[in-house]
Amino acid sequence: MNESTAINAACPRCQQPFHCGASDARCDCFDMKLDDAMRQQLAAHYSGCLCLACLRELKQQVLEAPSGKT
Numbered sequence: 892m893n894e895s896t897a898i899n900a901a902c903p904r905c906q907q908p909f910h911c912g913a914s915d916a917r918c919d920c921f922d923m924k925l926d927d928a929m930r931q932q933l934a935a936h937y938s939g940c941l942c943l944a945c946l947r948e949l950k951q952q953v954l955e956a957p958s959g960k961t
């Protein structure tokens with residue numbers, strides 16, 4: 892029971908403290924609608940949840956990235 896997950900964690904990407912509600916009831920990141928590829932990418936690079944600012948940034952990068960075309 893005392894094995895509390897980091898509720899007030901620091902974002903592993905920008906080091907900003909943020910509150911992830913994933914272990915509570917609802918997290919803002921639920922609204923981000925990340926696709927599986929991005930989730931896997933996040934999981935590969937970071938050990939935890941990122942703050943909303945970083946999620947938005949990363950999502951923007953994915954959207955802007957060329958998808959396979961030269």
Ligand SMILES: [Zn+2]
Pocket residue numbers: 902903904905906907941942943944945946
């Ligand atoms: Zn961040």
